Amino acid sequence: MLGPSLVFRARAFAFTTAILLALCDLAFAGRASIDASVDKNSVFIDDQVTLVVSAQGIDGEPELPDLSDDFSIVSQSQSRSVTIINMQIESSVTYRYVLQPERVGVLKIPPIIARAGSRTLKTKPIQVEVLGRQAKPRQHRPRAQPWLGRHVAPFEPNEQAAAGDRDIFIETSVDKTTVFLGEQITLKFRLFSRANLASADYTPPACTNFWKEDIKGKKTYTTIIRGRRFRVEEITTALFPTNTGVQTIGPASLTCSIDTFFTPMFSFRNFGQQRPRHLRTKPIEITVKPLPKGAPATFHGAVGQFSMSAAVDKRNVQLGKPVTLTIRIWGTGNVKTIQQLPKPNLDDFDIYEPNVKETIDNKKSPIYGSKTFEFVMVARKPGPHTIPPAEFSFFDPQSAKYKTLKTQPIRLEVTGSVSKTPATPLAGLLRRTG
Template sequence: MKQLFITILLVLGGLTNGLVAQNGKFEASLSESQVGIAKRFKVTFSLKGKGSNFQSPAFKHFEVLSGPNRSTSIRVINGDMSRSLKYSFILVARKKGAFEIAPAKIQSGGETLTTQPLEVKVVGSDEEAKDNNGDEKDKGVVERIKDKLFIRTIVDKTKLYQGEQITATFKLYSRVNISNYSLDGMPQFNGFWTQDLNNPKKLRVKNERYQGQRYKTAMLRQVALFPQKSGTLTIDPIEMEMVVRVRKKSNNNRHPFFNNLGNYENKKVNITSNTIDIDVQPLPTQGRPASFKGAVGNFDMNVNLDNRQVKTNESINLDATISGQGNLKLIDPFKINLPGDFEIYDPKINQNINSSGNKIKGSKKFKYVLIPRSPGTFKLDPLKFSYFHPDKEKYITHRTKEFTFNVREGQGTTTQAKPDKSQAKKEVEMLEEDIRYIKTNAGNLHQKGNTFIGSGLFWGLSIAPFLLFSGMLVYRRRIEALHQDEALFRSRKARKVAKKRLKTAAKYLKGGQLDAFYTEVENGIWYYAADKTGLEVAELTKDRLRQAMLGQQIPEQEVNRLVEVLDQCEQARFAPSLAT
């Protein structure tokens, strides 16, 4: 396991080498240098280039409300790609004084980069902080518009089961004139498997009434979240930097009509959405069937066979389709139990998944090809698919009937030839000649006593079939045992499948299909880890993956690099607006 993880990291490093052409500065910044007690502020660590193994400071004397919130930006200019990273934290001070925020560290270009320390002065109140800040006018702007410009995180439920979908919507509300904006940080959705429902490249503004006030609103992002572990999970805030147009305050005695003429200026403000805690209930253990593999939702199963009367070496197509609403993408292929007389190929998977009505729904089809190698009558055990229905709060199992195959002997099958009695042995006819013709060469003569029968080659060829048969018997029993031990079977195939996915990812990257590239790389890592650990993909989290790798004595640096790759893939897939 350790060897292939390192191989994956090396291959991924080669594939993504062209994404970053430079290593830049690693800098730290504050949203404000003087704050009042209990006043929230943001500290941001920015890197131009590629980085990994980020180490944040301890933030002594401060309480961390949110973070690290990681954001990635990828830009393509004339075919050259550049990357920048940001790690941000929302902090609050609890006592007065002048405090230092220690430097942060990150690995980039084979070096350890360090930020400069930051000085924060905490005063008694927010009003005092405004008076002491050199930009108190800007702080006053923030206060004046805080009820007129904000971001809401809206979820359709705050209590649900593990694996059940929750829809999170991030919406901007404004009653001010916005000149420009940019997304500074996107949530990491730690503990969730995510899929975008709506990620507009251009904001669509609508009028909406909220708490008795009329606002212009725009959806920033809508995401389907599937919690992968139980407990309290937090949806971190989304951050935006806004440039708003506000009216200047005037101290002259001119008529208000003339004060309004050209008396506006642009001010930069940072806004952050609210955090939301989600109560995730574990799936019940009572009544959980053995065929349950982590599917949560409402599903149907349909299985079709194209032929049950075949000849040897002819293919049988078996299609198993799961359709419905829920975590479809996390559903694994079926386990097909057939005797060793059948050759079974890995299924071809077709997905037709959409987000109609803000819910993940559609179908996932597994197309199997079965080839019988021996004649006879064979039976396929019933296929079972179990899932948990969150609304009914119970497990449901779909089960097919037993399938029977009648296999006749076909062309290409090795059989023992029967003697043909019509063919009589012909005797040698002697010519009526007394003296035979003298041959000029010895022909195919052998020394007396040196015959083939009894020779070493004779005995070798005689014993070979028995040795071959014994070897095939041992191999067949080993294969049957491997198929019976699902965990061992998955572990043995994991390396081959992972390499295949990486090759496919390389093709996507070469063709410029970045979304498909990141998806294939991410799936390759998760499925390899699941196969090696014997867990289902739906049960895996980054923490469990980290523990499994460290348990295999994989160096922590390599573990951090792999988790960084997963973070990059998730960010590129689920925050494409930051990868433009």
């Protein structure tokens, strides 16, 4: 059991400590301040602005105003410093926000609010002039690096090197920026990271006036940038333009949290925390050319490289029994644009509407697919018959020419005699399929 003197000393020590802490708080509150600035007050729409907020002696974090109408927050970070000079403790926090302008014009960052005891502190509003896209000489565009594939200005000329100095960044690229109407574009989204991600929410780019087919599977690999190893996750999408003119692939975005406990690049004071990041790519413009004039009569919009075949399930058939003609078209391109083929021109046959089958192989790019037409035919007269060639035309973007495919004629031998009560084609079909 503690004696009275020890109890008194403990209570006196606790009281003195509380008084000192209160005095420190009052001292910090008396010196409380907040200031905000940007790294540049005039930028182009594709550039980014860094907002720096410096605070001292405030309670909690500063209250950032709603910027969603004018800016999106690409990333944010904070750093803290504590100094002791002549037994005086000074603590300051610096918050950095990387902002992406959303529109052209004179944009305003409203005052940022902070609390210090009963006081309310505010920064001065900041104006940023946002100009239209900067015209860049063609020769100044960054040359694609081997690990990047073919790029469409993922970075400004001075940004590509800076990318290697970041712990996490994203980009989008396409294999070509000028295409014909309906020609495939391969869009790749890549996440480069040296950090351990606790969570990630990917929003794909808006692709208005494009038909989209996602390539299955996510590719994961590592690469070296400026001597630093990055883990890369890659998502591929096939796009087919449906309108001519200049079309825009919108920005892709990623919202993620970095687990600093398992990421050695962060300082010890951040261990166990999760740092939020908001990343966004730049939009990509695609020039879509119309298809040339002079399309053949059998062209109905298919663009790509295709082949065609025709076959029957039997060449000798009894009168009144069905025979199936199968015409298959396959190749690279958007097979959904392949329209239904006309029925074969055979006067002595009853020909029914085809059964159409479509398959798309989206495991790799370019997209490969096929379309199959199955025509059920029933002869009305015996004897030799010839199924005429089927024709299919498409536009080949590689040669910039229309091409027409023709199948070989197919000979059929129909045996039997015409009955006074001819067999019902439906009954024959039921026997065939049942």
